[in-house]
Structure formats: structure tokens, C-alpha cells
Amino acid sequence: GQSLEQPSEVTAVEGAIVQINCTYQTSGFYGLSWYQQHDGGAPTFLSYNALDGLEETGRFSSFLSRSDSYGYLLLQELQMKDSASYFCAVRASQTGANNLFFGTGTRLTVIP
Amino acid sequence: DSGVTQTPKHLITATGQRVTLRCSPRSGDLSVYWYQQSLDQGLQFLIQYYNGEERAKGNILERFSAQQFPDLHSELNLSSLELGDSALYFCASSVGGHGADTQYFGPGTRLTVL
Numbered sequence: 456g457q458s459l460e461q462p463s464e465v466t467a468v469e470g471a472i473v474q475i476n477c478t479y480q481t482s483g484f485y486g487l488s489w490y491q492q493h494d495g496g497a498p499t500f501l502s503y504n505a506l507d508g509l510e511e512t513g514r515f516s517s518f519l520s521r522s523d524s525y526g527y528l529l530l531q532e533l534q535m536k537d538s539a540s541y542f543c544a545v546r547a548s549q550t551g552a553n554n555l556f557f558g559t560g561t562r563l564t565v566i567p
Numbered sequence: 568d569s570g571v572t573q574t575p576k577h578l579i580t581a582t583g584q585r586v587t588l589r590c591s592p593r594s595g596d597l598s599v600y601w602y603q604q605s606l607d608q609g610l611q612f613l614i615q616y617y618n619g620e621e622r623a624k625g626n627i628l629e630r631f632s633a634q635q636f637p638d639l640h641s642e643l644n645l646s647s648l649e650l651g652d653s654a655l656y657f658c659a660s661s662v663g664g665h666g667a668d669t670q671y672f673g674p675g676t677r678l679t680v681l
Contacts, residue, residue, distance in 0.1 A: 557611075
């Protein structure tokens with residue numbers, strides 16, 4: 456089978472930096488995506504890493520290490536509006552390469 | 568606003584009943600995906616259609632079925648409903664049939680089975 460592990464909850468202070476880790480086990484790995492979901496809202500795409508390294512998009516960065524089956528999402532200059540759930544998702548041949556297998560999500564709470 | 572629309576927004580029904588959820592993808596997107604999100608299960612992939620054809624199946628129950636019509640909108644049919652089917656159902660769309668394509672999610676339909 457396949458699995459994804461990410462912390463269930465993280466709390467950080469406004470203005471700080473937080474890192475949300477994701478480890479995965481799957482076969483035929485293609486890439487790792489990150490999605491943000493506010494309470495009651497739809498998941499929204501943040502980033503996709505197919506190759507090792509860091510991808511930066513504004514305050515958000517995502518990292519992938521294929522050899523370690525590991526990735527993380529880095530959120531800088533945290534704002535209150537960043538309080539949400541963050542999901543990592545793998546695309547792999549095991550899931551039928553076109554599809555995403557989601558982790559159970561990390562609930563980020565940003566405090567003043 | 569992702570450009571993906573789903574109706575209805577809320578649905579309340581009784582056990583044993585059948586419901587149909589509707590999704591219209593973003594303009595130009597050929598793929599539609601259905602996901603179920605329960606409190607204890609996270610986002611579970613159900614099924615994907617690409618340009619009218621079923622492309623991939625996930626953890627979709629036999630009581631559930633879906634189709635994509637020539638105008639590319641999709642419907643998810645849930646029958647013989649059980650209490651455990653209560654969940655948020657999301658539709659997503661992407662340009663092509665490849666997982667590298669960004670999936671854009673609709674606002675979801677919240678189904679409550681009483």
C-alpha cells in the first residue's frame with residue numbers, strides 16, 4: 456500500500472516561520488503536491504514538486520527529497536489568515552498516475 | 568473562486584435514499600475528479616473522468632457511480648445511503664488527464680444522511 460505522514464496539528468506565532476513535514480511511502484512516485492484548506496472551504500493548490508529541491512512562491516516554499524521520501528512546506532512571515540489545514544498529496548503510479556493520494560492534513564493555528 | 572461549480576451546496580436526506588451531486592469543471596478542463604472528505608478520513612479519491620471516459624477509480628463504493636457528459640459536466644450518484652456516507656464531496660478539474668496538472672477544487676457539497 457501507500458502512506459503519507461504529516462503532523463496533525465501545529466501552532467505558530469504571527470510573523471514567525473513554520474515548517475510542515477510530510478513523509479511518504481509509495482511505489483512509482485511522480486511528485487508531491489501541497490494544498491491549503493480553510494474550515495468549510497475547498498482545497499486550494501499551493502505547490503507541486505517533481506524534482507528534488509526547493510520551490511519558492513512568495514511566502515510559501517516547498518521542498519522535496521526523493522531519496523528520503525520526504526518533503527516539507529515552509530510558511531514564512533505567518534499571518535492570521537494562514538490558519539488552515541495543509542495537505543500533502545502524492546502522485547504515483549500506484550494511485551494511477553493521474554491521481555492524488557492525500558495525507559490526513561496538518562491543522563495550522565497562527566496565534567497573535 | 569476556482570471556476571469549478573458544484574450543486575447543491577447542502578443536501579440532507581434519509582438512509583436508504585439516492586442523491587445526485589453535480590459538478591461543472593472550469594472552462595477548458597477535460598478531467599473531473601470526485602473526492603470524499605469525512606472527519607476521520609481526510610480526502611479520499613473516488614473516481615476520475617477524462618473527456619467523458621472513466622480514467623481511474625479509487626475507493627468508490629459499488630453503491631456510488633458517476634458519469635461525465637458530453638458538455639463535460641459530471642454527476643456523482645450515491646444510492647442506498649448510509650449514515651457513514653455523511654461527508655463533504657468535492658469535485659476537482661484539471662486541464663488534462665495527468666496528475667501533474669493542477670487540480671482545482673469546487674466548493675463542495677455537504678451531504679448529511681439522517
